[in-house]
Amino acid sequence: DTAVSQTPKYLVTQMGNDKSIKCEQNLGHDTMYWYKQDSKKFLKIMFSYNNKELIINETVPNRFSPKSPDKAHLNLHINSLELGDSAVYFCASSPTPTANTEAFFGQGTRLTVV
Amino acid sequence: AQSVTQPDIHITVSEGASLELRCNYSYGATPYLFWYVQSPGQGLQLLLKYFSGDTLVQGIKGFEAEFKRSQSSFNLRKPSVHWSDAAEYFCAVGVQGAQKLVFGQGTRLTINP
Numbered sequence: 001d002t003a004v005s006q007t008p009k010y011l012v013t014q015m016g017n018d019k020s021i022k023c024e025q026n027l028g029h030d031t032m033y034w035y036k037q038d039s040k041k042f043l044k045i046m047f048s049y050n051n052k053e054l055i056i057n058e059t060v061p062n063r064f065s066p067k068s069p070d071k072a073h074l075n076l077h078i079n080s081l082e083l084g085d086s087a088v089y090f091c092a093s094s095p096t097p098t099a100n101t102e103a104f105f106g107q108g109t110r111l112t113v114v
Numbered sequence: 115a116q117s118v119t120q121p122d123i124h125i126t127v128s129e130g131a132s133l134e135l136r137c138n139y140s141y142g143a144t145p146y147l148f149w150y151v152q153s154p155g156q157g158l159q160l161l162l163k164y165f166s167g168d169t170l171v172q173g174i175k176g177f178e179a180e181f182k183r184s185q186s187s188f189n190l191r192k193p194s195v196h197w198s199d200a201a202e203y204f205c206a207v208g209v210q211g212a213q214k215l216v217f218g219q220g221t222r223l224t225i226n227p
Contacts, residue, residue, distance in 0.1 A: 004157070033214075041202060043158075043217040056214055090157060099208030100146040100165050103215060105157035 004106040012112045021076045023091030031097040032074035037088040050097040118218035126224040135190040137205030146208030147188040153201045200225045
């Protein structure tokens with residue numbers, strides 16, 4: 001069983017479209033995250049949820065809207081996609097939202113906006 | 115602001131050779147430090163972590179790292195690399211209060227046969 005799973009793995013779409021990426025974790029963790037990895041492999045946190053509540057929002061454009069229907073799921077919806085949104089998006093989870101906790105990552109979703 | 119610097123963007127070593135990947139951090143408090151590895155097309159996997167205590171920590175796959183507070187460093191080492199170690203390696207600091215990981219820019223490791 002995959003601990004943190006994301007779908008889809010690849011996503012190619014045109015500018016202006018709206019798309020969603022889904023994430024599920026079966027580890028029983030309370031905290032889930034979205035990270036963005038740009039073309040230079042730089043990883044930066046976007047959002048963090050703890051027990052379905054938003055706790056981190058790192059100055060991400062409001063075209064990005066995370067939703068956590070329950071603590072095992074954290075989806076990312078992106079409106080009006082732009083070329084600069086092309087990146088690999090990683091979902092992650094951890095037992096607690098503390099800085100000394102290991103994060104478990106999904107395999108990533110490679111988003112290409114054309 | 116917290117930051118992590120990995121000075122080497124790309125390192126090439128021969129199979130069987132020793133390896134050291136450098137990581138320097140900037141953080142005001144006691145850092146929580148991590149090394150993650152990303153194989154091609156995969157997510158990140160934790161290699162090892164340092165929170166407190168013994169400054170030499172052992173991880174998976176034969177890796178170890180040493181925390182040196184005086185140098186603000188947390189370098190990753192392996193005595194003898196294998197071709198399967200070719201990957202991207204990320205150093206990260208856990209930011210207390212902000213409850214997030216701040217990553218370095220990564221070091222790509224290539225192994226020559």
